[in-house]
Amino acid sequence: MLNKIVDTLQAALADVRDGSTVLIGGFGGAGVPADLVDALIAQGAKDLTIVNNNAGNAEFGVAALLKAGRVRKIVCSYPRQTDSHVFDALYRAGKVELELVPQGTLSERMRAAGAGIGAFFTPTGYGTELANGKETRVIGGRGCVLEHALSGDVALIKAERGDRWGNLTYRKSARNFGPTMASAAKCTIAQVYETVELGGLDPECIVTPGIYVTRVVKVRRSPQRAQKAA
């Protein structure tokens, strides 16, 4: 019997290794797999490369991971926010490396990884600092930049519901990077608020089919946390 549901966050993260590239879902506070990130801090893996849209809010989620000193490098589009003081301090002290990527390119690079595409040409960033050192080509009269696929050893994502085959649905704009990251990592771990029997998710509405998901772990909903994430 295929059962991807694991009982504990510890079991879900047991094999994350030092030096891993970890894709972490979320945009601002929405869709952040905060329970998995907290469990990753407890698990102890270090020297991580983190891929996330932001570089953490306040001292929660990715910011907590940064504060714990586990992150060597962050790949993101928007590290600077009103409450990104943990990242700001580490960056200014030269303690964390930053690879800044336009948001759509970040997402598309992960999509490419999940779809078996090695690299692609995009007009985004052409002629800007973020194209420095990258191969360019004029295609159909437009300047384009070569961008390489971005894959993860692990993806940590937050979904709303999951079943034992790993099928997932999301809630509102908390979906954001989840489906793409799920496809782009060797091992995708989803935290969900509800697990359902097979057939409990409408097959017409499953957003992430289970083939992309390695493990599902149920967590408790914490309204307080959602508020903090804001």
Next chain:
Amino acid sequence: MSYTKLTREQIAQRIALDIPEGAYVNLGIGMPTLVGNYLPRDREILLHSENGILGMGPAPAAGQADMDLINAGKEPVTLLTGGAYFHHTDSFAMMRGGHLDICVMGAFQVSADGDLANWHTGAKDAIPAVGGAMDLAVGAKNVWVMMEHLTKNGESKIVGQCTYPLTGIGVVKRIYTDLAVIEVTARGLVTGRLVPGLSFEELKRLTGVPLLPSGDRAAA
């Protein structure tokens, strides 16, 4: 003659009235978000948010915030009846694939050729952050800029060549400032809708790059 600069709200109002029925529109973070407050009620205009929303509605009533439903500025919003959610890669495919009719963005500088600089001051101690600005700049069918005409020091933000790091090359179609509306065309910067009391000559002097009159200067 003396003139009064438009307020941010007045610029937002101008832009909102120029958005046609049925348009798919992305409003950038900051000043452009104000445009959403003035969209004509008799037009169906669909707002897109980069984090996976089409048909985004206004801010929720007090106490109704749902932190799973936020805009690009991470503030709580609502969804119009008929709106849709989708994942990030789909959302950016809409932006990068030329599906949005209009995006409105703020800017540090716009060049006479329509180059846009709006993501980074380039200052050594500044932490760079780009978000979706470069994707919108190259992807939307019409890039409109909303900004003050002059910096706090009185320098024109419309320039011959941008000195701030670029967001996109030759992408801006129209500039709404607190003094006028300027179309970026192959002929040059065609300028109209000057605020009452501001002469074209005075605007040219303030701007410092060549401007062409649009011929509809009276139509504010």
